[in-house]
Amino acid sequence: MDLDSLQKELIDSPDFLIVQDLDGVCMPLVKDPLTRSLAAKYIHAAALLRGNFCVLTNGEHEGHRGVNRLVEQALGDRSIARNQGLYLPGLAAGGVQLQDEFGHLTHPGVSDAEMSFLASVPERMNALMGALLPSVVPDLADQDLKAEIKQAILDTQVSPTINLNSLFSRIPNDVSGQRALQSMLEALMQQLMEMAVAEGLHESFFLHVAPNLGRDSSGSERLKPSTPGDVGSTDIQFMLRGAIKEAGLLVLINRHIAARTGIFPLGEDFNVRTAPQDLESLLALCKDRIPLEQMPQLVGIGDTVTSTESASGDGWLRGGSDRGFLTLLQELGRSFQRPNRVVIVDSSGGEIDRPSLADDSLAGISDPEDPLQFDVCIPGGPDQYVDWFVDLAEARSEARSST
Incomplete structure (x- = not known):
């Protein structure tokens, strides 16, 4: 798909949830994380998509290195984010740090x-x-x-x-x-x-x-x-242990459904520390506990997916911190008959050497036998993604206002 097609699909979707990584997606990769910055327009767009957007990152929300500080810097006033609910909701630290848009933070399951x-x-x-x-x-x-x-x-x-x-x-x-x-x-x-x-x-x-x-x-x-x-x-x-993004994906789905129906299909206390740790078990849990009609359309957005031919030449070594949750999201789409979308952002344009999407070969990112398939590739990196994200939020807000 191209980005315009994805935007139209989401505006028309009755129930969708964007699950998005942060570094390399909505901000460039840098050598020193303390030099990161977020665009204010991105933060306001995330607020417009409230209820249909959350983050899933291995970084953290709080602390002097946390993403909350980037939100406050972009807005120019810490009180604005807290009073208006402009923090980025979702899971950090791989899934053990849960935050809402007002910055209320918990660590479910941690001793x-x-x-x-x-x-x-x-x-x-x-x-x-x-x-x-x-x-x-x-x-x-x-x-x-x-x-x-x-x-x-x-x-x-x-x-x-x-x-x-x-x-x-x-x-x-x-x-x-x-x-x-x-x-x-x-x-x-x-x-x-x-x-x-x-x-x-x-x-632990x-x-x-x-x-x-x-x-x-x-x-x-x-x-x-x-x-x-x-x-x-x-x-x-x-x-x-347990702080893996694929388990975090289920936590976010569980909370999204509860916000719409009042019922947590996986249980109100479900968290990444108690969740299964392999993709097959996570998928089976969803199929067993989540009614078909309650599963939203999912859009997973990441940048860190790798694939390298093994030294023996008889297979591929596949990894990357976003691969697990994107693969699970793809398989949930097939199981629940939803048009789930996997979006990959080219983060090679930052300060860190990364494989690029520039030549369409996906070398170092994917391979001809890769079960993870990308629906949308964003070669323009975080700048192109943020522009699209802002357009989506504004277009959807206008569409809702007119109905």
């Missing part, structure tokens, strides 16, 4: 012990990076080393992260050096997992690699090694 350990993680990351990084970048002066560590550690509340983008930029064409940084990061995060286990939190956390090459036989996400023109995995998040 005090887990929150306490998470609060200690940024300090532990700092100590581990200080011990491991000098051997990987031995030419870095002490002052620069401390600055890089400070920039790399994203001290978010429930998904603390180490991001290598600034360090990668120091060695832009050194693939072996970039891979050494990735190996260091992987080892560091495994040490954090061992610390959690030592403190009795055996099944997992590591989300972005972007990744899917999961290995143990269920762990595969790191995507740097290659010429594609830095591969840039960060690893220390996340609460």
Whole structure:
């Protein structure tokens, strides 16, 4: 489809829900997340689509790095967002941070012990990076080393992260050096997992690699090694187990149906910590519990989908933080006979090396045997997407006003 056709379809749809990622979709990817910005017109458009729009992101709503700060900066006044309900509703931190448009925030299913350990993680990351990084970048002066560590550690509340983008930029064409940084990061995060286990939190956390090459036989996400023109995995998040976007998709559907019918088909307390963790079980749960007539048309919008031919040449390693929820959304459309749409935004135009949609080959993104099919591709990146999103919100508002 083209974007005009999708807009017309949604204006005519009696019940739809847009589920949208954030970084790389409505704002460009940047090396330092503190430099991100949102357009005020996008925020107002999201408000016009209230009841038909929500976010699903691995970032976070709150904190000094949270998306709420970007909303407030765009509007120029923190009170405007809270009083007028202009925050972005939906799930953050992979699904454990739930927020409405007025900024009311909860962490369904998360224990005090887990929150306490998470609060200690940024300090532990700092100590581990200080011990491991000098051997990987031995030419870095002490002052620069401390600055890089400070920039790399994203001290978010429930998904603390180490991001290598600034360090990668120091060695832009050194693939072996970039891979050494990735190996260091992987080892560091495994040490954090061992610390959690030592403190009795055996099944509380997992590591989300972005972007990744899917999961290995143990269920762990595969790191995507740097290659010429594609830095591969840039960060690893220390996340609460269950915080996967496909489970979050069901939470959002459950709440959308409840807002329309007054009944939560999956239960009022359903959350990602109690949800099944594999696509087949999530799909089966929907088919068992959600009446056919209550399922809305779903539109999934993301940018991080990967596919790389395996080293043996006998298959594909598919991953990306948006692949799971987009695939589930596609399969729900088939099961519930809904024209669900999968939309992919080209995020390669930001500050991070990513495969591009420019030549229509989808190399590094998809493959000829990929079960995930894109209904709409947006090669113009976040700018093109935001323009379309604003047009959709205004056109739909006008259509509703005239009926």
